[in-house]
Amino acid sequence: MVEKDQDLTKYVGERIRKYRLRRKLSQRDMGKLLGIPYQRYQKYEVGEIRLPAEMLLKIGQVLDVSLDTLMYDENFPDEAIKYVRKVRKLRERQFNAAKLIHMIIFFGTMCRLNKTKLNKLLFYADFLHYKEHGKPISNVPYVKLPHGPAPESYNAILGILEGTGHIEITEVVLNKGKGVIEEQITAVRPFDQKLFDEKELEILRKVALHLGGKTGAELSELAHNEPFWEEHGLGKPIDYELAKKLKVEL
Missing domain, CATH: 1.10.260.40 (lambda repressor-like DNA-binding domains)
Known part of the structure; x- marks a missing residue:
């Protein structure tokens, strides 16, 4: 043996x-x-x-x-x-890594992104799909962070995707006088829509269309106004069942 x-x-x-x-x-x-x-x-x-x-x-x-x-x-x-x-x-028992990767690529292709904005778009795509169809798209666990919900270990996930050439993360100076810098995310590899069914693609397109034009700050405020937000402590996981209480409708 x-x-x-x-x-x-x-x-x-x-x-x-x-x-x-x-x-x-x-x-x-x-x-x-x-x-x-x-x-x-x-x-x-x-x-x-x-x-x-x-x-x-x-x-x-x-x-x-x-x-x-x-x-x-x-x-x-x-x-x-x-x-x-x-x-x-x-x-x-784990999330669908391929779908999560290509959700990030999709939003990185369709929208101007920073990390805060990306996290909220992913959250609403997964939770709205759960609300409408009874299951998330990626099944990645989300946690409550100060600026709103985000995939668990999202910095590590983005680091891996940058290291493997799926995305680029660049620092952009928004206000030189105040030293305001934003990390912008751009897709490098093409989006593979064959990974998704039509219902999943419909949700992704709706989220990009209706929420993709908002800023990260606006999306954070939107998430903070969800009815279940105050019930959770920082760093705590957000149960997908709470998708049924979402205020946002597309």
Whole structure:
């Protein structure tokens, strides 16, 4: 059993190395994007330590590659089957990373964005879809922050997308005298509408049309006026069931 585990660990490391090199990322880049010391990432890649299922999911998101593509080839070892099943079960409980990525790309293509504005557009797209159709688009968890709702760990998500060339984040001086700087987000890769069904696309278009012209401050005020807003403490998750109480209608 020990030998089989070692074979699997080495196999997984070789696969992620292959796709890391295709993305022209260094091991230091991977450590930074994953939020871990690059020395630990090195150990994953050379097969010195076994890669946790949760970390494999993150690596797939960073490398923009599906689990099947990342793991399967003609030399796929039998022992890897149980490991892949474990990762798939974990993935089923998580948000749809591909949809979230392309929601960000969609709004980055359709609207002038900063982080505050993007977070609110994502929130309203997911929650309005839940209100109308009983499920969110991305299923990403949202939390209450001072400027309104935002996807959990949104800074890490945006950092990964910038590092993998999905978006660009640039600093723009709005008021040089007062030192006001805004981080603007622009889509780099094209939007893949095949990931979404017609109901999801309709919500995305409506949110962009009716809310995309507002500023981040205006959208924050809109979110703060939602009836459930005062019920939540800072940093607390916002249950999707509360979408039924949304005031905003498109």
